[in-house]
Amino acid sequence: xxxxxxxxxxRRQWDPGLGEKILRTSIHAExxxxxxxxxxxxxxxxKGQKLLHSEARAKQxxxxxxxxxxxxxxxxxxxxxxxxxxxxxxEKHDHLALFQKRRTLLLRDSRLFGRVRVEQCRTPPEWWxxxxxxxxxxxxxxxxxxxxxxxxxxxxxxxxILVQSAFxxxxxxxxxxxxxxxxxxxxxxxxxxxxTQLRRLWEESRYVCEIALATIAVDYSDPPADWLFHVRWSRxxxxxxxxxxxxxxxxxxxxxRWCARCQKAxx
DNA sequence: CGAGATGTTCGGCT
DNA sequence: AAGCCGAACATCTC
Numbered sequence: 001x002x003x004x005x006x007x008x009x010x011r012r013q014w015d016p017g018l019g020e021k022i023l024r025t026s027i028h029a030e031x032x033x034x035x036x037x038x039x040x041x042x043x044x045x046x047k048g049q050k051l052l053h054s055e056a057r058a059k060q061x062x063x064x065x066x067x068x069x070x071x072x073x074x075x076x077x078x079x080x081x082x083x084x085x086x087x088x089x090x091e092k093h094d095h096l097a098l099f100q101k102r103r104t105l106l107l108r109d110s111r112l113f114g115r116v117r118v119e120q121c122r123t124p125p126e127w128w129x130x131x132x133x134x135x136x137x138x139x140x141x142x143x144x145x146x147x148x149x150x151x152x153x154x155x156x157x158x159x160x161i162l163v164q165s166a167f168x169x170x171x172x173x174x175x176x177x178x179x180x181x182x183x184x185x186x187x188x189x190x191x192x193x194x195x196t197q198l199r200r201l202w203e204e205s206r207y208v209c210e211i212a213l214a215t216i217a218v219d220y221s222d223p224p225a226d227w228l229f230h231v232r233w234s235r236x237x238x239x240x241x242x243x244x245x246x247x248x249x250x251x252x253x254x255x256x257r258w259c260a261r262c263q264k265a266x267x
Numbered sequence: 268c269g270a271g272a273t274g275t276t277c278g279g280c281t
Numbered sequence: 282a283a284g285c286c287g288a289a290c291a292t293c294t295c
Contacts, residue, residue: 110292171273
């Protein structure tokens with residue numbers, strides 16, 4: 001479920017708990033999502049602290065608590081956040097539970113590809129502050145994009161879009177959406193994009209991120225009806241533009257869907 | 268019942 | 282030697 005906008009949506013699920021104390025926590029400490037994490041901080045230090053603020057960037061979330069505590073959450077492939085009534089008994093895959101007086105904040109992740117981290121420090125942790133500039137930010141220029149694509153010239157452009165240091169927050173469906181809108185064949189090599197293709201890739205990357213954040217992130221509502229999004233999971237999907245059947249193949253290591261008629265490899 | 272899934276990381280190979 | 286590729290991680294669903 002979680003790419004850029006879904007991550008932002010999940011972050012908001014814990015908003016009802018802002019400004020309120022954590023009375024106690026419950027964690028499945030031996031699970032993989034806590035690898036490399038000081039679970040003692042979660043089990044002890046968080047007690048009595050208030051949830052002050054939260055933020056999402058790329059596929060990461062950061063929750064700030066009093067006592068200089070910072071909780072980082074990555075949802076992996078199957079993670080999600082939700083709220084249940086106070087005293088809720090965590091279920092099999094509810095690996096982290098924060099109990100407040102009026103509700104329970106939960107993280108569920110069945111496949112355990114996600115990650116939880118905790119740190120105690122004055123300022124936000126380094127892994128957070130060193131995240132790359134958002135695709136929608138002014139720093140994400142055509143120039144920066146061009147340099148990156150040249151450096152990864154032998155990589156299929158689909159694979160390049162999945163590189164988080166260059167397209168923070170963009171995942172598999174967003175990559176397909178961007179390429180479909182930019183009319184670029186996902187198999188085309190990054191180093192061979194024409195100037196026009198580069199400009200379209202830049203524009204559509206920003207557009208897809210912006211609109212996803214304005215729809216999915218807010219209330220999980222659908223992006224516009226003409227997006228590939230609505231057909232890319234159907235067995236016999238057709239291109240929203242020309243109605244020709246979508247192609248399916250593994251590109252850049254992931255299942256990729258595109259329209260062979262309007263996404264042409266150019267040289 | 269087997270294949271595949273909206274993600275990351277590691278190890279091997281070029 | 283940077284960088285590409287496939288495998289592994291763990292569980293559920295179609």
